[in-house]
Amino acid sequence: MLRNIGPMELIVILFLALLLFGPERLSDRFGDLGSALRSFKEGLQGDYTATNQQETDNSS
Numbered sequence: 243m244l245r246n247i248g249p250m251e252l253i254v255i256l257f258l259a260l261l262l263f264g265p266e267r268l269s270d271r272f273g274d275l276g277s278a279l280r281s282f283k284e285g286l287q288g289d290y291t292a293t294n295q296q297e298t299d300n301s302s
Contacts, residue, residue, distance in 0.1 A: 260268055 263271065
């Protein structure tokens, strides 16, 4: 279903979102999304580091 979305369609969707929400609210939403993704990646990295540390401790 989403295979037929090209660059022109994405531009139209972003333009409509800009018209609906306005530049200020849209930048707030993308900022919130960026913060959520950043914290998710940090959480994954923390889990990976903790797992590797436990494996290192167990092999000693």
